[in-house]
Amino acid sequence: MSDASKTETPDTEALDSADIARVMELLPHRYPMLLIDKIRDMKGTESAVGIKNVTINDNFFQGHFPDQPVMPGVLIVEAMAQTAGALVINGLGGEGGEKMVYFMTIDKARFRKPVVPGDVLEIHVKKIQSRGPVWKFHGDAIVEGAIVAQADYSAMIIDKADKK
Structure with a gap:
């Protein structure tokens, strides 16, 4: 086989999962705002499943609510956004140091059941469309097979070098 007929695929495109170390390479978020523990089933830039192990040690439970801890809905949506951001950066073959992801809009957010300590939150994200730097997604947050939130x-995905 000649070199001309070989196609090189960057390692990042071949990955269909990301452990916490890889998630931290892809995203700038850190504790307490990193809300994804790992990602699985990444399909290019099309879809992925983020995993958040919800524990009583998560800092937001101190005030939401002390006697009946519930994960804030806005943080569930943030976990969706982080999963989508990591998916896109990984699928484009980039590192978090090269790209920035700016959350732009939230539409049709629905919170169906509370997420509590001990839950394993599966964040299923799917790209709806992309036009230039603007990407649209749908997310379903699932606990034990039941949808607990949707949005x-x-x-906007930009190169850090283009940031002004």
């Missing part, structure tokens, strides 16, 4: 949202 459509968009983000």
